[in-house]
Amino acid sequence: MKIIVACDSFKGCMTSQQANEAIAKGIQKANPNHEIYCSSMADGGEGxxxxxxxxxxxxxxxxxxxxxxxxxxxxxxxxxxxxxxxxxxxxxxxxxxxxxxxxxxxxxxxxxxxxxxxxxxxxxxxxxxxxxxxxxxxxxxxxxxxxxxxxxxxxxxxxxxxxxxxxxxxxxxxxxxxxxxxxxxxxxxxxxxxxxxxxxxxxxxxxxxxxxxxxxxxxxxxxxxxxxxxxxxxxxxxxxxxxxxxxxxxxxxxxxxxxxxxxxxAQLVASMSNLEQHIQSSDLVITGEGQTDLQTEYGKVPFEVLNIAKKYNVPTICLSGALGIGYQKLYEHGMAGIFSSSDRAMTFQVAIDKGAEKLENLAYSIIHLMDHLQGDI
Structure with a gap:
């Protein structure tokens, strides 16, 4: 399976590249046979x-x-x-x-x-x-x-x-x-x-x-x-x-x-990074941001990545640090799954310090589940 990873930065926690690398690491742990392409993203904000x-x-x-x-x-x-x-x-x-x-x-x-x-x-x-x-x-x-x-x-x-x-x-x-x-x-x-x-x-x-x-x-x-x-x-x-x-x-x-x-x-960055070219030949797209909420559908990275992937009928899932009010609206736009990497009650500082580790573990769990359902493991 060819997987495109294209996340925004997780404000105050990880750059786009660091978030992508954490997810890629989780995917590789679950199944080293998957092909992974990481594309750094931003929407005009930090990074x-x-x-x-x-x-x-x-x-x-x-x-x-x-x-x-x-x-x-x-x-x-x-x-x-x-x-x-x-x-x-x-x-x-x-x-x-x-x-x-x-x-x-x-x-x-x-x-x-x-x-x-x-x-x-x-x-x-x-x-x-x-x-x-x-x-x-x-x-x-x-x-x-x-x-x-x-x-x-x-x-x-x-x-x-x-x-x-x-x-x-x-x-x-x-x-x-x-x-x-x-x-x-x-x-x-x-x-x-x-x-x-x-x-x-x-x-x-x-x-x-x-x-x-x-x-x-x-x-x-x-x-x-x-x-x-x-x-x-x-x-x-x-x-x-x-x-x-x-x-x-x-x-x-x-x-x-x-x-x-x-x-x-997000459109500007996507065009300069040739993201669409990579997505059209992929099997799955993973995107994410620090918090997914009502603001996301107004043009933030996960929404732009989703819209590109929809053109080629490539399923897209969103892995974010936290889920805020209104994140469910993305399901109406075609997002296949939306997940938070916060797996337990924790302070904000702990969430920041453990951000990459939590994101890696979440990616591992999701890919492991998908492979199991598809009979790949």
Whole structure:
């Protein structure tokens, strides 16, 4: 049996490559006769630049920037042979960079992304691919715009900080220092949500970033004020862009102000890795992610892999670290099986530490069962 393994990264636990290798190891233990092909995947979130950089044989560039809370950090991006920069926001303002109980979206900002963009431009890049998933910010891209010279002021003509309170308090935007860069930007989005509303960025991602349920409607109103101010200054509606809600509004900022083009992240990675070519000649596809839930069907890796496999009637199963609310929807789209590698009650840290081992054991059990049912053992 030819088996394709194409997982997303398991945030804060395993890279895509590490998750694929754990599953492959489990398959080989169950039956060494199976042919296995691993394809690293990403959907615009954590690890996107790494995966695309490997696919395109790009050069890794180290850069000093700021995290979401203003702390200096070293991170990296990639530059291809044709001077295209590939970076993801999660590498500097990533959600997994901060422990869950220490996340504070009310003070987090996106300035670090702007610093990385400017570094790539100084190195001569005229094209840029930016993965937007996995951010810890909800500032609408204010911090990024600050880095390019755009200033925000409250009613007292005092500068607004780049955070949700700034969204609330701004009444005036000064763009006199802003010079639109001559660069072609593609944003890789993992979901197709807009900036505002009950299905917008604050409501959709707010809980994982640290907002309480009773805060989200108010913060969404602040984001609407930001949209209105930006529309008055730049004559563009940031809420009109599909995918604009990605990365706490950075997507809308890049599409509205920098004329960035949007492409579903998982589709972008799949096309560059020739995943479809490998799937069409396979017997089984295994995909996975850190947590499978309602968000998965909005364009995350398992959903994109499933859609490719369906074209060739190849059965697909999903192995994830955890199963959240609404994961069953994937069955309606044709997923053959959905499994969690968490085999007992455990702390989050134990789940992280034992992630690869648990995933390997799960893959072993599933392949052993399939072989038994098919009479191969």
């Amino acid at each position: 996107t630049a790494q995966v695309l950089g490997q696919c395109l044989h790009a050069t890794k560039i180290d850069v000093k920037t700021l995290d979401a809370y203003g702390k200096e950090i070293m991170t990296y991006y990639f530059i291809t042979k044709d001077n295209t920069a590939i970076l993801d926001v999660a590498s500097c303002i990533g959600l997994s960079m901060v422990e869950k109980d220490k996340r504070n979206p009310f003070i987090a900002n996106s300035r670090g992304v702007g610093i990385m963009m400017k570094d790539a431009m100084k190195k001569g890049c005229k094209k840029m691919v930016i993965g937007l998933g996995g951010s810890s910010t909800n500032d609408g891209g204010m911090g990024l715009l600050n880095e390019f010279g755009i200033e925000f002021y409250n009613k007292h003509m005092e500068p607004c900080k780049a955070n949700p309170y700034g969204l609330k308090n701004m009444v005036y935007i000064n763009k006199k220092k802003f010079i639109k860069p001559n660069i072609e930007i593609t944003v890789a989005c993992d979901v197709n949500i807009h900036l505002l509303g009950e299905k917008g960025t604050t409501h959709f991602f707010g809980k994982q970033k640290g907002f309480y349920r009773n805060q989200m409607s108010e913060v969404d109103c602040w984001m609407k004020n930001y949209r209105d101010c930006m529309q008055h200054t730049f004559h563009v509606d940031l809420d009109s862009f599909e995918g604009g809600g990605c990365a706490g509004g950075i997507g809308a900022c890049l599409m509205g102000v920098f004329d960035a083009k949007r492409m579903p992240g």
